[in-house]
Each structure stands twice: as C-alpha cells, then as structure tokens.
Amino acid sequence: METRRRRLLLLVLVGPATLILLSTSIVPLVYSVLLSLQNYNLTDPFGRRFVGLYQFVRALRDPRLWQATVTTFQILVPSLVIELVLGIGIALLLNRKSRGLKAFRACILLPMMVTPVVVGLMWALMYNTNFGILNYFLSLVGAGAVEWLAYPNLAKLSLILVDIWQSTPFVVLIVLAGLQSLPPLAYLAARVDGATRWQTLRYITLPMLRPIIAVATLFRLLSLLVSFDVIYVLTGGGPGSATETLSMYIYKQGFVLCDVSYASALSYIFLVASIVATTRLVKLTAAPSQQYSGGGAS
Amino acid sequence: MKRALSLAFVLALVLGAACTPGLARSYRRFDGVKLEFIMVDDPQVYAIRKHLPEFKKLTGIDVTITEYPLSSLMEKQLLSLISGTGKPDLVGFDLWFVGAFGRTDTLLPLDSFINELKNDRDFDFADLLSRHVEGYRYKDRQIGVGFIPVQMLQVYRKDLFESPKYRSEFKAKYGYDLKPPETMKQFMDVVKFFTRDTDGDGKIDLWGTATQMQRDDPIYCAFTHFMYPYGGEIIDPKTKRPVFNSKTNVRALTDFVTMVHNYCPPGTLGYGWGDMTAAMQKGDVAIQLNWNVFMGEYEDPSKSKVAGKLGYTPTPGEVTKRSLLGGWGIGINKQSRNKEAAKEFIRWLLSKETDLAVTLSGGAAPMRVSTYKNAEVAKRFPHGPASNLTAAYSTPPPPVPEFPAILEIVGLALSEAASKQKSPKEALDDAQAKLDDVMRGAGYYK
Structure with a gap:
C-alpha cells in the first residue's frame, strides 16, 4: 500500500514536468525527423509524401551547402582564435589589484550584454560608407571611404570584427573567473624556484587554465556555429553568397523557400556534425588537464 | 389618392437619401464577431488600425491586426492557413507570392464577392487601381484583392x-x-x-x-x-x-x-x-x-x-x-468561421471613405484614383499621377x-x-x- 502511494506521489510530482518536456522538446524533435523524411514544402501541402532519405542525399549533392560550410569556417576559425587570444590576454591584465580596474572590468563586459540584433543594427550604422564612424576616422587620416559590407572578403572581415567585439568579453569573463580560482600555492612555489613571469605563465597559469579555456572554446564554438542574428542584419548572407553561413542557409531553405523538409534534414546534418566536432574538441582539451590535476594532487 | 401621395413621399425620401453626397453606406451587422488579420509590419497598417473603432461602430465586428516582420511572415501565414483551424480569418499577403499562396488552396475564391462589389454603385469598383485587383488572380480564381498598391x-x-x-x-x-x-x-x-x-x-x-x-x-x-x-x-x-x-x-x-x-x-x-x-x-x-x-x-x-x-x-x-508591380493584398481564410464578416471588412477597407481616411491619417498608398484627386492628398502626394501612369504598364513577377x-x-x-x-x-x-x-x-x- 505504502509503495503504491509512493509511486502515485512520484507520478504526480514527475508527471507534469515529463509531459511538458515531451510536448515542448521530444515531440517537435520527432516531428522534425519525420519532416526530414518527407518532401513537404509549405507552398505545396498537397504534394507532401514520404521520400525516405532523399533530402539527406540531396544535401550531400548541394554545392551551396558545401559553400556555406566553408563560409562558416572562414568566419568561425579567425573569430574563435582571436577571441581566445585576446580574451586570455585581457583577463591576465585584469587579474591584478589596481585602481580603476573594477570600472574597466564592468565596461569591457558591456558588449556581451547587448542583444545580437541591436549589435547588428549598431554596426550597420558604424559600417555605413557615407556617414559611418569607421569611415569618419579613416577620413581623418586621409583614407578613402571603405565599403565594408560590399565585397566578399571585406564583408567576412567585418562580421569577424563584430563577433570579436561582442564575444571577447565572454572569454574574458570565464578566464578571469578561472584565474581567480587558481591555487596561490603553485605561484608561491614557482617564485621560490625562481621562475620568470613568462615561465609562470607558460608552465603554471596556462596549463592550469586548460579546462577553463576548453569550456570557453566550446561555448564560443557552439555560439559561432549557430550565429545568425548579426549576419542577417548586416549582410543577409551577401554580397552574393559570401557570408551565407550554414545557419543562414538553413533559415533560407525553411523560411524563405518554405522547404521545411529540406531545412529539417539540413538541421540534422548540422546537429550531428556539431556534436562530432564538439565532442572531439572536449576530448582533445579535457584529457591532458585531468592528468595535470591528478599530478598536482599527489 | 392619399395612398399614392404617401408612396410618392416615401419614394422621394429614399431617392433623396440615395443621392445625398457623402452619405455613409450601410454595412451588415455582425455583433460580437471577432476577426483576426495577420499582416506585415507596415506604416499602412498603423493607419488602418486608427480607423478600426469606426468599423466596429458600423458593423459590431472587432478586428485584431497582428503584424509580423517580413522575414517570417509568409511561413507563419502558410502554417496557419494549412493547419485548417480557421484562424486567422484574414491574411495580408505579398502580390509577388500569389502563386505560392494560390497553390495551397487555402484562400477563399473571391470572384462572386468581386462581382457583388462591381454591381454595388456606392462602392464604385472602377475607381480602384485595376492592376492591384487583377494581380491577385491565381489560375482561374481571385484569391485576394490589393489594399496597399505599390508601384x-x-x-x-x-x-x-x-x-x-x-x-x-x-x-x-x-x-x-x-x-x-x-x-x-x-x-x-x-x-x-x-x-x-x-x-x-x-x-x-x-x-x-x-x-x-x-x-x-x-x-x-x-x-x-x-x-x-x-x-x-x-x-x-x-x-x-x-x-x-x-x-x-x-x-x-x-x-x-x-x-x-x-x-x-x-x-x-x-x-x-x-x-x-x-x-x-x-x-x-x-x-x-x-x-x-x-x-x-x-x-x-x-x-x-x-x-x-x-x-x-x-x-x-x-x-x-x-x-x-508590387504591393499587398488581402485574402480570406477558406476555413474561417466568419467569412461574411471578413468580406464586410474588405468592403469597408476598400471603400472610398476608408481609403481616403486611412491615407489622410498616415497611409502611404491609396487604392483609389479618387483618393489621389482629393486636394489634401494631391498636395501630400504630388507623385500620384506619375505613379498611376506607371501602374498601367506594370506587371507582377511570374505568378x-x-x-x-x-x-x-x-x-x-x-x-x-x-x-x-x-x-x-x-x-x-x-x-x-x-x-x-x-x-x-x-x-x-x-
């Protein structure tokens, strides 16, 4: 009797949450799998039928998908590397007790607080060829007006710049938190052993920060992979398809061309590729740090 | 004799009322009916919204306009229409996508309604910009009618x-x-x-x-x-x-x-x-x-x-x-439970009085030639004649x-x-x- 009552209580407590989870997460997930196995275009509801893996085969033969993949990495890799280097550098600078640093810390985190759409609109004004502030500064040194978003490479560079501006503070925040949690004893020991500042950074700080950097890298990687808002506002994927990233391409298929089945198939391909990439990254970065912390403990 | 005189008096009253300029036409009443209208976020919609209380006073119909950004509008509209729930009752769709909406067969054919409007002398159908009516034909049926004519x-x-x-x-x-x-x-x-x-x-x-x-x-x-x-x-x-x-x-x-x-x-x-x-x-x-x-x-x-x-x-x-040719048209959801009320809304929206009132309160594109001829509108929109001349030889993209x-x-x-x-x-x-x-x-x- 007691067990029965206990089971009933469990059901009452867990049931609603399970139902909500099922309806908001699992059902759409299953539905999108079903969609990816059909040829459903919203403009042709009567032509909807089961087509098996056709959409996935179509994706593999789609040159624009491969182009979008290349474009994604052309924007992702430089953004990620520069954000990490700058983020770690700034965090090291901020990790000291000095006057005014608190205010500076607060200021440097501001870009992270701004909504991506607002960031896009703000930078669209700054990149404006005729009255943008960037070209104004360039004109002060006698340089001509730059058409920031008009040409493929420059448009990519402009997007990278915006991402660095907005997301470096995130890396700073994480690394700074990591730095402040490092054990002071290790530094004391290094100083006793006569280590230089560079040696301390190279052999103490960075290895101990490795798991923290891995987390920052993972978050930034995921965020860059699905980056959409700023690209949509600034370039819309153009000029041509120069800034058409994977998420932009999937959006176009689903929302502009209303080809929801193909968009679902592309999303699943994208999801699997992202999981593989991030899992690999976690393995690469996490393993040595565990050995390190193990060694440190002994 | 007395009876004939009374009849003549009543006839004279009716005829007199019919000939009085500016007399608002009578609308059918649908008290308590609520209409949902999905449309793109556009200044014209803000102007229309200002006049919705007048429409409610005339017909008892409460219209709610929901605007969406252009980027997600079509997908939202198509999903709602295909779902078969009967909501929204009205959609404002892009002239360029007449073919895409037409193929879904979710919009009510308006041919008989258009004929009704053509036969309504008060409505003066010939005064509407014809290209923005014809443009909303898909195959053999009229699936909408223009209300923001863009040219x-x-x-x-x-x-x-x-x-x-x-x-x-x-x-x-x-x-x-x-x-x-x-x-x-x-x-x-x-x-x-x-x-x-x-x-x-x-x-x-x-x-x-x-x-x-x-x-x-x-x-x-x-x-x-x-x-x-x-x-x-x-x-x-x-x-x-x-x-x-x-x-x-x-x-x-x-x-x-x-x-x-x-x-x-x-x-x-x-x-x-x-x-x-x-x-x-x-x-x-x-x-x-x-x-x-x-x-x-x-x-x-x-x-x-x-x-x-x-x-x-x-x-x-x-x-x-x-x-x-570009612009936005209005169509009625085939599954709507309020089709007649929706038609009454279109009749009101495209009427001479509403077209003028909406234009004077911030609308950017009148649907009627007579509105362009209004002195105040002509002063604000000196481009009217050139715009309408261009419309005469304009065509929408492949439908x-x-x-x-x-x-x-x-x-x-x-x-x-x-x-x-x-x-x-x-x-x-x-x-x-x-x-x-x-x-x-x-x-x-x-």
Missing part, C-alpha cells in the same frame, strides 16, 4: 533639371535637351552627366542615382528597371522555360552593374530601401527609380532636404515600356508557385554580378541552370 515611378530633382547651366551643358554634351528620361539610354546619360564634383574640392558630391542592392527582393526590384524596358524576362510566360541568360539580360545586367559602380554613391552595394531613400532625402542624387510608398518621405520637410524640389514621371522604357525559389536564385545571381564575384554572363548562366532545375522539377516541361 514604381521616376523621381528627379527639378532644381537640377531646370538649371540653365546644367541644361546648356547637357545639350552641348549629348545633343538633346535635358529632361526627365523617357528611355533607359537617356537615363544612363542623365546619371552619368550628374555624377560630379559640384564644389570643386576634387571629390564627387553629387551622384546620378542610388538604388537598392541587398539580396534578394531589393536587388530584384532594381534590376527589373533595366531588364523589363530592355525586353528581358526571367521565365517565358508561355513555355515556362527560364530565359534569364538571354543576350538582352546580359546587356541589361552589364549596364546595371556599370551604373551601380560608376554613378551611384559609395556603399550602394549594401543599400536597402531605407538607404536609397535616405540618399535622395539628403540631396546626394539627381534622379531615382523608386516605389511610390517612399515618396511621402521625400516631400516631408522635416525629413528631407529636397522636399518641394522634386518632379515625378513614369519610369523610362526602351524596347518596351514595362515596370514592376507561379515556385516564385520564392526563383527570387532567391535571381537575387543571388544579381548580387554575385554586382559585387564582381562573377561576370554578368557567368552569373546569369549559373542562375539559368538553377532556374531550369526548379521549373523542370516542378513539371512545367520534361
């Missing part, structure tokens, strides 16, 4: 075109009088002529024109100014085969790219509608081909340096006289369900050519192959 026109700086200095200089250089262009050849001469350094500081500060270059809709609109007058097409209307890489289109795209790179302000490659409008408002350009809905912005002295200095003419021709895909392919090709990633010929050839895939895949030919 192109040519706007130019009268102060520059009437300047004796420029007139004599132009005549000496080109051998004919400086006037608003009637052909694209003249248009190219004019934009080349006006691209100049006016203050002698060595920098160009007046540009021939500015246009809209963002993917996909903006650049599509801009290119049609060349393609249509030159005699080009994207899809052959009869065979439905793509003819996008024709010699005519290669020439049109070459001239278009030349214009953008030489006679438009720096940064034009990234311009949208707002940017090209701002270029004119700032007085940076001499002439422009733009949509009628932006002209009110040009004539507002608080926003525009060129207010009162502008002239308006129909768009230029070349081999043919043809321009692009096929595959148009969203066509637009995306064409937009990409034009953008690649404009940013010099490909030559005009290469861009058009690539697009032709993709268009062929789309049209062949849709079963128009084998």
